[in-house]
Amino acid sequence: MLYGSILERREDYAMLKAIGASDRYLAGLVMRQALIASTLGFVWGALLAGISNPLLKRFVPQLSLRYTWQAALAVLVGTVVVGTLASVIPLRVLRRVYPAEVFRA
Amino acid sequence: MTVLAGESLTRTFGDVRAVDGVSVGVASGEAVLILGPNGSGKTTLLSMLGGLLQPTSDRVLIAGTDVTAMSEQARCGFRLRTIGFIFQSFHLLNALTARENVQLVLDLAHDSDPDRAETLLDELGVRQRADFLPHAMSGGEKQRVAIARSLANDPGILLADEPTGSLDSQAGEATIRLLCDAARRHGKAVIIVSHDTRIVPRVDRVLSMADGRWQETR
Numbered sequence A: 001m002l003y004g005s006i007l008e009r010r011e012d013y014a015m016l017k018a019i020g021a022s023d024r025y026l027a028g029l030v031m032r033q034a035l036i037a038s039t040l041g042f043v044w045g046a047l048l049a050g051i052s053n054p055l056l057k058r059f060v061p062q063l064s065l066r067y068t069w070q071a072a073l074a075v076l077v078g079t080v081v082v083g084t085l086a087s088v089i090p091l092r093v094l095r096r097v098y099p100a101e102v103f104r105a
Numbered sequence B: 001m002t003v004l005a006g007e008s009l010t011r012t013f014g015d016v017r018a019v020d021g022v023s024v025g026v027a028s029g030e031a032v033l034i035l036g037p038n039g040s041g042k043t044t045l046l047s048m049l050g051g052l053l054q055p056t057s058d059r060v061l062i063a064g065t066d067v068t069a070m071s072e073q074a075r076c077g078f079r080l081r082t083i084g085f086i087f088q089s090f091h092l093l094n095a096l097t098a099r100e101n102v103q104l105v106l107d108l109a110h111d112s113d114p115d116r117a118e119t120l121l122d123e124l125g126v127r128q129r130a131d132f133l134p135h136a137m138s139g140g141e142k143q144r145v146a147i148a149r150s151l152a153n154d155p156g157i158l159l160a161d162e163p164t165g166s167l168d169s170q171a172g173e174a175t176i177r178l179l180c181d182a183a184r185r186h187g188k189a190v191i192i193v194s195h196d197t198r199i200v201p202r203v204d205r206v207l208s209m210a211d212g213r214w215q216e217t218r
């Protein structure tokens, strides 16, 4: 998803490089995006679990789960770590965006 | 005084000599038009002059500094403070308001003057659009915001590639007037690249380009 979003915005990144945004600044932008996206993903997942588990308990109790805060924390940390690691791919794309592309779009 | 100088610039792409031994100097306070048909090498020349593209040979001097000899990282910081860019398709960030688009460039340069973005938008006649997103603005307004952004860090040089190319003739004329004002009133060195001959009477000097070189008939 992030990979897709950076390619979609390739010309934005080219423009930012052209007007003088450093690679460090842009990398920070990508990492922040990754962090926000994966945290949102976790929140969304937790919400779904919160809604679906009471229903499961009621109708298919064999499938219902017991959630502990330790498990939730582990999933949160896992999601954020994986999500942030995944931003390595767009970071590599970013490095190959050339500022001169800005005049080609 | 010449603030921007290209010295026998050449750029090839494979077999194509996009720019072929072109020299040019532009002084502070001067608005120059580079005129030429599509494919004549204007954009390639402008990219080299703006430190966006390395020439195959020779060099670009900005205020006496050889930008072609810098690292890409150093050149990037140099562009931020020295050059304002204006594009045919505006290149505003669609998720940001007009004010935020200008503020972004101030942030990049760690300029913390809270009124600067608003002042610039006001000077360019789009203060009432400060909190609008680009999609809610006309092309002419977007280009004014883009010019405000290009002026944010008070660069000595403005480079515009086909700035009127996406505009109707009225908005196009206003854009050229604003760019020329930047030269006359604020002492910027301005280069406008275009194939639009209507700009000719508005600028101080016209250079014609064909097949990667200056055309003799000026």
Ligand SMILES: Nc1ncnc2c1ncn2[C@@H]1O[C@H](COP(=O)(O)OP(=O)(O)O)[C@@H](O)[C@H]1O
Pocket (backbone or CB within 6 Å): B013, B016, B017, B018, B036, B037, B038, B039, B040, B041, B042, B043, B044, B045
């Ligand atoms: N990145 C590139 N790769 C290959 N050829 C290019 C590239 N950029 C420009 N050219 C070629 O260089 C020539 C000049 O292009 P350009 O500078 O865009 O001209 P203009 O802006 O006057 O239309 C054209 O033949 C174009 O195809």
Ligand SMILES: [Mg+2]
Pocket (backbone or CB within 6 Å): B039, B042, B043, B044
């Ligand atoms: Mg061009």
